Amino acid sequence: MVIIMEKLFKSLDTELEILDYKIKSDKIIITLVSNRKNVVCPYCNQASQKVHSFYQREVKDLPIMDKKVILLLNTRKMFCDNPMCSHKTFAERYSFLRYKARKSERLIQRILDISASVSSMTAADFLSKNIADIGKSTICSLLKKNPTDC
Structure with missing residues (x-):
């Protein structure tokens, strides 16, 4: 089961990794984390490795095996290393989600x-x-x- 879900979520983002999952009566809750080494600042396009903090995003996705899916994304908040950037921190973004999307x-x-x-x-x-x-x-x-x- 985990291998199948890993392949499904690699199609969303190749750098996502499943940490945990729970199957309930009508839904599947999947905890994911990005394993990117560098996260690019969306404001200045400079890569950063400095982690400020972590938070969890709850995102709804398409069903799997007729069960509703909730993704819990462990998201990093990063420091921007560029002194010329207008933002000191930024949140990790994912290609399959719009900015702040749920x-x-x-x-x-x-x-x-x-x-x-x-x-x-x-x-x-x-x-x-x-x-x-x-x-x-x-x-x-x-x-x-x-x-x-x-």
Whole structure:
């Protein structure tokens, strides 16, 4: 099971490693950590190895084996070594997540695909039962932010 999940999450980001997972009745909770040696500052593009602190991000993703998935990303907050940079610290970013997002890009795309053809109420009901706990207001917000996907 772990090997299969490792391969799934390597497709999101090749430098993610599974630390732990719990399978509950209707969901799978997976704890992940990045094993990057250097983290690039998004403000000045300089690599850093200096860790300020850690925090955990909770992110919803597409289901696995008909169970909703919650990713717990152990994320590093880093010091920027560039004295010319406008930011002293920055958080590690992931290619499969938008800045400060709580849903993976592929989950957002699935939400938009489903909600493009049905009402937001119908989409919310279907998504909550089958894919992820998503409400009508979340769908409406995503549709406003992504008008070309409608």
